[in-house]
Amino acid sequence: MEGELYSIGKVGEICKITKKALRYYDKMGILSPDKVADESGYRYYSKRNLLAVPVIKYYKQSGFKLEEMKDFLKGTTYDFFDKSFRKKISELKDLDKEINLKIRSVKDWHDLIVEAQMVIENNVCDVAIKYIDNRTLTFLDQDFEYHYMDSIINIEFNNYIDSIDNAITGPVIICFPSFEDKINGKCNKIRIMQETILKIKEELSVEFGGWMVATCYHIGGHETINETYKKIQDWTKSHGYICCEESYERYVTDYWTTENVDKFVTEILIKVKRKK
Template sequence: MENELYSIGKVGEICKITKKALRYYDEMGILSPDKVADESGYRYYSKKNLLSVPIIKYYKQSGFKLDEMRGFLEGKTYDFFDKSFRKKIDELKELEREINLKIRSVKDWHDLIVEAQMVIENNVSNVAIKYIDSRTLTFLEQDFKYDYMDSIINIEFNNYIDSINNAITGPVIICFPSFEDKINRKCSKMKIMQETILKCKEEESIEFGGCIVAACYHIGSHETINETYKKIQTWTEEYGYICSEESYERYVTDYWTTKNVDKFVTEVLIKVRREN
């Protein structure tokens, strides 16, 4: 049995590996046949060589590339193994961080799509009082010119996020210093805010929420959002609430998600308190 040789087909059958993969391992100097027939060119492997296949599979499963395996299969020192494995652990941890970031980004975006779908399907457009949990966002103060697309898909803000070595997730939120100025097209300033994946420095952060707000979803174009502001004004006056000056527009779905403005969903939020 020790001297028995196995054809490439038999090795493939026993080890559940393709002939193509075995030929590639030979080209890479990872696993070469013990014998190649002169006339036919058939490849034959010893039992000892055949047993290298599970080891190669395990290294591959662990994330090692073929050229990285060569030193392991050559029987290098434990010091070589130690350094190589530590390096691979660091690489995989970085890969894990990148994957988790992508999962978080996709999940948060998907949550917004589901929220918008539910709002549209159920025509949720009534004013409601609710508590907004406090959270830390990053922000950038900018001029506002009533160009919603430019304000929401905000190149300057995205460049700023890159400059602080961070990444954003969740909805864009814009704070307007005076909702009455916003309604009357007199608003010239805004504060764009969004959640970051990594923790921000104190000077890059702003607290959002931790308060009671009058909230109302606006379905459709941002150009008609004044209708929702007026609805909030009327409702709060009727039920004895006083609105603060600031307002927030939380863009659930917008130009980032769809080109159909009729499917845009924006949540308008205004801090309120009861009249004395």
């Protein structure tokens, strides 16, 4: 009935909303009862007010805060609606980018953890030949002093990423100009590389992949990684391959993920070609 009033409990029951929310709406000036009993303080709502609840729910669903709804609910111009809705669309698009960035970051890190688990559980330490898909990475050339932790959790590189307004994801990859110099303790220059989430300018990027490599996982600390390099060298010689000078270390799990160096997983990649 048009003149019928509904108690706050009945409104909650009909509209599937809590009394606490209705009281808060009243406090915020969003939805006030039509009548408040003098003695009991009970709140009563008309059918017209009742119908405001689905509208409020839809505004909330659309991302509007209670403060932003006030003018909409009181009635305003289409021009005001237009400007307000355009602003909200822009805000939500920015929020969508931020959420997608976070999802991508977590997913890529999770993928590395799963990869490391599979490598360790199955003791995958055999040398293999495989093709590396081409991808675009950002990079920074640096000095190298065999301090792996400083190179992998790299403050200078992270500051650089901040300076170009980007975000990184996936494994850290380090390129060593000469793997023989590297394993002999003579390497003093490296190129640290990682994938960016946002588009990167061409002059700030480098192509990685598009070639065949001899690859082998190394399980454990980086101090013993030369053993895996030696394994790759011996395998390639006995299988008719020639190793190129550059090598890459792809850090699947490392200091970013665990303090237990025995659980570190590093993939070593060396470009190869067949002996003629």
